[in-house]
Amino acid sequence: MKHNPELFRVLGYVSARGSVTEYRRRDRDTTVRRVRVAVDPGALEGLRRDLSALDIAHQTEPRALKIDSKTVADELLRFGLPLGPRRETGPRVPDTVHRAPTHLKAAYLSGLFDARASIADGSPTTPRVTLTMTSPARHRDGLAAFMRDVLNLLAILGIHAVVTGPTGREYLRAHLHVDGDTHVHGFLTDVGFPYHTRKRREAHRLGTRLDHRIERLRTRTRPADAPPEPVLHDPGLPDRQTAYLRRRGLLPIALDDHKIPLLARVLGYALGDGSLHEIDGQPRLTFAGEPEGLRDLADDLAALGVGTGLRRWDAKDMVELHVHSLAFARYMELLGMPRSPKVERVYGVPGWILRAPPGVKAEFLAGLFGADGWLTGSDGRYAIGLTQAKSAVYLGSLHLFMTEIGGMLEEVAGCRWSLNRERCYTTEDGKVRVTERLFICGREDVMRFLSDVGFAYSRAKAERTERALKALGGSVRGIRLKYREK
Incomplete structure (x- = not known):
């Protein structure tokens, strides 16, 4: 597959909501690998559009999407996705993402956040984007490492975030928060939500308001005819x-x-x-x-x-x-x-x-x-x-x-x-x-x-x-x- 933003967006979504599994077909005595992704109905159309652009055949199920292609599954494994159900492998940022250029890192994050993030805009001055990840307790170290990797990817884009957790006993939950108008505005500009219709609408409304707010503040900081003073x-x-x-x-x-x-x-x-x-x-x-x-x-x-x-x-x-x-x-x-x-x-x-x-x-x-x-x-x-x-x-x-x-x-x-x-x-x-x-x-x-x-x-x-x-x-x-x- 050609390394392009569509592929890395799909990779981000699959990292959060999908898994690569294999099973043996007795009638043909062969091993089959399959990609299955849990998809929110609001994001299904956008995800299918990217898969079609990549010439990846897929089938839809209620709240899920299935790719019965060993070639695609092997390619995703080569990129660094783990083999096995997510509850068994735990979350992991694919190795390819770490080596990718910045714009492809941003594409990966957009798919990841589209799958697992929410927007909170209850106050005019404290918008927040929150990424929530869950994992069985035995993958505590893996979950913590995954959140650190996401934190580092955001830092490369100049976006500050804070991680809390993981917390819980048998099942762990960890949160990553992007707070404040500057960092949320940077997130919406450079990352965003490519698939989910409702999240895209909320991001557009919030991004427009933050554009106006930041510009209004900047108008008060411009000296009449002097260069910026430290x-x-x-x-x-x-x-x-x-x-x-x-x-x-x-x-x-x-x-x-x-x-x-x-x-x-x-x-x-x-x-x-x-x-x-x-x-x-x-x-x-x-x-x-x-x-x-x-x-x-x-x-x-x-x-x-x-x-x-x-x-x-x-x-x-x-x-x-x-x-x-x-x-x-x-x-x-x-x-x-x-x-x-x-x-x-x-x-x-x-x-x-x-x-x-x-x-x-x-x-x-x-x-x-x-x-x-x-x-x-x-x-x-x-x-x-x-x-x-x-x-x-x-x-x-x-x-x-x-x-x-x-x-x-x-x-x-x-x-x-x-x-x-x-x-x-x-x-x-x-x-x-x-x-x-x-x-x-x-x-x-x-x-x-x-x-x-x-x-x-x-x-x-x-x-x-x-x-x-x-x-x-x-x-x-x-x-x-x-x-x-x-």
Whole structure:
């Protein structure tokens, strides 16, 4: 057989749902080999089309397809498929696939995922493609090796994935997940689902949405007339942490990368309601906030390839979001997140944010105001504010930070603003704190802020924003875009 994409797609499907078996015909005293493939009805037509293109005769049965050709069976065995029922041999990536060019590896993966994968698109920011493989417990090592091989094939295509399992006792189940808009978009573009009608429709719908989403994010990262400026290239982290960040496309990264708006939004919220503290000498990153808002934050982190966990921490409707990755905690510190306690640290708006295009600055401000900002008013009169506190000895640092925020508001939304730093108080342990507040009060200024910046990761503030804009006669279009990327 000629090595072409159709053959490797069929090979991938047969690897997941088919087997090559042999039996002896007593009437002719000969050995016959047969290929039998379990086929989902939705994928049958596409698989038959590829087999016809390869001039392979086949017969269809209910939910199965049969090839009674010793020549075809021997060829598949030569490619590296095992002989015997799948439950006896366990899954295996054929040797030919490892030696094949990249485009044929992608074709093999397309058939494999078409047979055994599913698409989950319950959230606007965390699409997922999951490959599920099963095997008897005696093939535990073989199943684990198979998933590692698939992981390596995806890595060759630049697609990051995570394997879980195998788990179970008598029968094992292992999952491979492709998460986040960047990697799922790459998967749908380079691999996809060639046979299954429903999966192809879902992949097309999801791929179109991701095209629009990535392009919309990229439009905010394009400087007016400057070449791409690096944000981080080689941060000097341990090799394992650097590899973790590179797999997720976070290193190297420049201001024109479409992930920059998400990072700016997350960093803005972290400067408000985030904490970078040490546990056993290692930095740990957590966020506090309302449950629904933090789920949106978790979605954005998942789109960056970063895992999280929610934990309720008091009797009120508040939770903490824990970031599992030590590498990402270090990464956020390099981007400008100070160690806790923030009130005892000198910091300002990170330099890369100040140099970023207005769209990225707007995302940073939306995250910061979503954490520490507020919106009050009624009867058509509204005010927006941001409150920040520091130890009294760091008043100069606080004033510089608030002034930088005000300058960004002028650039991004044309808002007039004012500062008030009259409040000074003493904590229970005798430390003196000073707070400074930034106010936006004018009707037009409030409307411009709500339309062009808004509040990220706070459902309550986003709902108040929509009500305020309707009362002021403005548009909610801008705030929805900033809030959830719909």
